[in-house]
Amino acid sequence: MQVTGLQEFLERIEENKGDAVIALAGNPNTGKSTVFNSLTGLNQHTGNWPGKTVVFAKGSYRYKKKNITLVDLPGAYSLLANSADEQVARDFICFGKPDATVVVVDATCLERNLNLALQVMEITPQTILCVNLIDEAKRKKMAIDFSKLADLLGVPVIPTVARDKVGLLDLKESIHRVVFEKQLLQPRRIVYNKVIESAIEKIQEEVEVLVHGSLNSRWVALRLLDGDPTIIREIFNHLQRMDPGDQQSKRALKVVEDCG
Amino acid sequence: MLDQVFALTYLPIGRKAQVIKVGTEGLIRNRLLDLGFVPSAIVEAIRKSPAGDPIAYRIRGAVIALRSEESRQIQVRVVD
C-alpha cells in the first residue's frame, strides 16, 4: 500500500509555487474539488477514476497581489491512512509543509467530519475550516452556529456553497489573513488521558532533538506511541529528506525497516 | 433482542443500533473510531455484498463497508 512519488510531487509543487501553498483536505465527497475548480478555474477531473480525486492536483489563483498554489487532495476519513488515497492526503499534510490547510467539511454531518479536522489541527495550527454544503444543511433544517464552532475550535470557520460559488471570497480572504497577515490561530488542543499525556511528556524532549523543528514533536510523539510502522517510516523518511546527513534519523529508519 | 448487546455483524439488514463499545485494541480500534464507530453513534445495516461479507453500514452520514472480523469487534444494542 506504500504510495511512492511524494518526493517527486513535492518538487513539482516547489516549482512556481508562488507566494504560498494551500492544501485542500477533507472526508470523501465534501466538495474539495468543487472548491478547487471554482478558485483556480482549472478543470482537473481527469484521472482514471472519474469524479474522484486519486492523484494530487495543483492549481493557482491570485488574490490581493499574491499568487496562491492550491493542492486538491483525495478524500480521507483519517490521517491514520488505511488506503492509498488516505496516505496521499496524509503524507502531503504531514510532510508537504503547506502554508495552510483548508479542511472542507460536509455541513450535514459535522460530527463525522470534525474528526479529520481535529487530526489536521493536531499537526498544524495553520488550519481553516470550510463548512461546505450549507444549502443541504438548510434543506434538512439543520442550524449551525458558525461563530460558536470557530470559538470552540480556535480556527477560522467559513460557511460555503461551493457548487454555487457562495462564500469563496470569504475563504480567499481567510487564507490571506492566516498566511500573510499572520492571524494568530490557537487551535483547541486535544488533551489525552493521564497515561498518554505522561508518556508524551517522557519522550517529547528527545523527539524534539530528533525532529529539530521540521515536524511537530507532540504529533510525532503521539505517532510513535500509536506504533503504526507505515507512518513512523514516513516520519524518518521525511527527516532524511530534510537532512540527508543526519545519522540519528538514518539509524532510526534502519530500525523501522528491519522491523518490517 | 431489544436490550441485548451483541456484535454488529449480527445486526439484520435494515435495522438500526447504537454503538456501545469497540472491543479491540491498537490500530484497528483507531481505524474503527475514525470511521465513526464511536460509543453512542447510531449505525444502520444497509446491505450485504453478494458473498455476505463485507456488509455496508450507514454511520454518521456516510456508508462504510466492514468485514466481519471488523464488525465483530463492535458491540451494539438495537434501537428501532
Ligand SMILES: Nc1nc2c(ncn2[C@@H]2O[C@H](COP(=O)(O)OP(=O)(O)OP(=O)(O)O)[C@@H](O)[C@H]2O)c(=O)[nH]1
Ligand atoms: N448541494 C451542494 N452540492 C455540492 C456543493 N459542493 C459540491 N457539491 C457537489 O458534491 C459532489 C462532490 O463534489 P467534489 O468536489 O467532487 O467532492 P470531493 O470532496 O472533491 O470528492 P473526493 O475527491 O472524491 O473526496 C459533486 O456532485 C458536487 O457538485 C455544495 O456546496 N452544495
Ligand SMILES: [Mg+2]
Ligand atoms: Mg475531489
